[in-house]
Amino acid sequence: MLKGNLIVGQSGRPTPVINASLAGVILEARQHAAITGIYGLVHGIEGALKEELIDLGQESTETVELLVRTPASALGSCRHKLSDPEYERILEVFRAHNVRHFVYIGGNDSMDTCHRVSELARSTGYEIQVMGVPKTIDNDLALTDHCPGYGSAARFFALAARDTGRDLEAMATFDDVSILETMGRNAGWLTAASALGKETEDEAPHLVYVPEIAFDEGRFLDDVDRIHRQLGRVFVVVCEGVQDAQGRPVGKHKLKDGDSDAFGHVLHTLTTGVAAYLSDLVNEKLAIRARFLRPVLIGRAMSGCVSETDRHEALRVGKEAVAQLAAGRSGLMVTLERVSEDPYTCGVGVAPLTEVANAEKLLPREFLNDDGNMVTQEFKDYALPLIDGPLPPLARLRGVRVPQRVMVLRKLVG
């Protein structure tokens, strides 16, 4: 292990447990004498560019322990796409502070950043060890069984769909259709998770639409109409990133041409979102009352629905990153490796940053039914342990009917 300072940063969209990984890095770093100082990047890689670093060695144990239960990125995050001169600037700052270990907690863009810092350092002869820590509610990183952050956001959506499904059921004589929008650019992992609390055909959600399956407005309306006729209510979950067979985001005509984010990803979200668009469509075409639910950030921040399994694993991958550095390794991302299903046990491993960076793991086809609008048992087996599932049970009244009397009375009278 190189001797010098360790720097850690958080990148991309926060999760409810990304700070648990930060805590893991800090706690483990304190165990190694070769790590002379622990610095944090303020707002990720932007903190390196601006040389805004904080001394994490000065944080109390109490604060570090509280980090494990604190949602969002305590160091601040960023979504900045680096230019070549900026990579050089980063290395200049790292060198000035004798940074010999760089841990970056983030998604695939961050793993790419990590890798490029490592390559540039090598080419300029500056010795530094880099290690990636996976983080994303989207669960779309390659080479890891799942991603820290996913379990908690998945638990939120599983609870939200099940519980608001009960609400819709209770209001079935008044409300018709609820459409819940989940996050996910290209991958439907969170959308699928909304079905983890579903136990019977009648229960919510009735339909889930993911980006992996081409979305067809006509089929969607048929699906909704059919279930509405059957049950008198329909609970739909739709991913923000759903696309039609031509790869166009649903309701794209409401978007300005060529809108994209800093990484060049095409923006798939309408101003009011795809659920609002589909809700209008149902109102208009089927003439039944539809409403949309759009929790957005709440699903990725809510501390009240965290999966303890997820929290524990987030802490663990943070610790493991430093343990790997201590073992002299570099250029890797820590991974989660499922050991067994029942009981669920999970180990840690590593994967080369190059293989993770910019790769994307989509929902396998066998995790969806033939129609592509509901999850399969295979998906549930995969995801339930990640959300501390099964969810706490709810009551269902037996509902034994009391025999009608007024009609009988009337008949007697008549």
Add this chain to the structure above:
Amino acid sequence: MLKGNLIVGQSGRPTPVINASLAGVILEARQHAAITGIYGLVHGIEGALKEELIDLGQESTETVELLVRTPASALGSCRHKLSDPEYERILEVFRAHNVRHFVYIGGNDSMDTCHRVSELARSTGYEIQVMGVPKTIDNDLALTDHCPGYGSAARFFALAARDTGRDLEAMATFDDVSILETMGRNAGWLTAASALGKETEDEAPHLVYVPEIAFDEGRFLDDVDRIHRQLGRVFVVVCEGVQDAQGRPVGKHKLKDGDSDAFGHVLHTLTTGVAAYLSDLVNEKLAIRARFLRPVLIGRAMSGCVSETDRHEALRVGKEAVAQLAAGRSGLMVTLERVSEDPYTCGVGVAPLTEVANAEKLLPREFLNDDGNMVTQEFKDYALPLIDGPLPPLARLRGVRVPQRVMVLRKLVG
């Protein structure tokens, strides 16, 4: 106490704990020999009209205990406004089933229904005891310190605003403004609750807008602009029912004239909601990136954020309703009466249905600051015990800056 069957129904919009009140009614009813059968109305008063009753005496103890932890209305709910002949039909059904006790769990419209059933029975010489059980996340019932259901929805919004506020803070170099929409037709209780996790000026929410204070678009934009200049981010919470000085719902021009619900309440919600409207306004007028969060039903159904105080009180008012019937009383609603603040203790009482029905308790002016855009300590003192507050603490890094070196190096070189 009259001898005969008891009938219980749930009405209006569900809450996360309305089934705890139902469980309280069933558990207590089983203690009284004069109550010969316990029937449930399927979908509230609509169940009486259609003579759809279920025999709650046949539900297992396990189911009844699980009801305490089950969100939404297990019996089904309704929002049906009764006509005069329908009241007569209800009494006909009650008489045919020898119903001598009617417990209705609901908001102010339900208390009116309860009262009118009682009056009609009296005028026709049919002996029946009626009792109302308060329920509403809106917290707008008169003569009770607070309403079961409010504490849990309030806890959801307090957590949601605090946690997504942390998310916005983490993403401050990327995101600018988040606007969270809460429920509430005329009363800002839930909107105010979103500030219960706020500890410092800098923390979310920065602005709350309630229906009790006339909304001015110009002032709103000034508020947002001012805070954005100060902090680089703004977290806004707005009630769906905000109105301008002329009493017009904000963004009303997007509504069709005269839209109203079954009770004749004017609909205040735009198709996409007021938060979406204000978010567009901020994007357009201030040219900063705004997004809206619209959890809607999630806030009133989520079982993951329930306040245990609220759950306990919901159970208690259900039991108390039957205890009051057993003591021979009628024509009343059970109320919650705060006994002391620190420690928080709360007793139960009763209030005449006539005084509760169609009355509405708005947020007192002293619960808001002079500008009317933030809550006061008085509100926090009132509401914190109801959400099991204070919320679990979060970490805040001390953030001791590491001295900059690269600039210094450059200066030396220069």
